[in-house]
Amino acid sequence: MKDVKTKSGSKAKARSSRKNIEGLSPYSKPALRSEAFARALTDAKSCVDDRERLQTLCDEAARKAAEVPKDSFKEYWPYLQTMLRLVRAHHRGEYDQVSHDSLLWIVAALNYLNDPFDLIPDKTPFLGFIDDAAVVEFVVDRTRQTLDDFMTWETGPR
DSSP: OOEEEOTTSOEEEOOOOHHHHHHHOTTOSGGGGSHHHHHHHHHHHHHTTOHHHHHHHHHHHHHHHHHSOGGGTGGGHHHHHHHHHHHHHHHTTSOOOSOHHHHHHHHHHHHHHHOTTSSSOTTSTTTTTHHHHHHHHHHHHHHHHHHHHHHHHHHSOO
16 A cells, blocks of 8 residues: 545555556456356366366367467467367376366366357457457466476477
């Protein structure tokens, strides 16, 4: 808090504005507070341990990723591709060095990507994938070490 002068000339502590608080919150982006993201997390919890649903999710997310404009995702595009490869490798039993929580977040991001009726419907011109990119960015920030470890495993000798 910073000092501000009151009408009487005395000093008082100013409260942080809502904007400042939201800027620090990891859930500050509307997509992360949306019903669609809550639904994606709930679906992820039931999907993580269901091999058939996980396979379907990967297939649908890969098709969707091939259709979306890469520029919406900026530097997070390679991480989205890594998420897909990680989930596939985990599904096939090739890679098990991922925590349940990290896998849950990654599956939630893929669920959100697949949802055409998320916060901003995907068919909305120019804006349809901005919320998807925000969710991917958030999940990458939460699971970056897991994704980096997977890429190291992927490129190393097996």
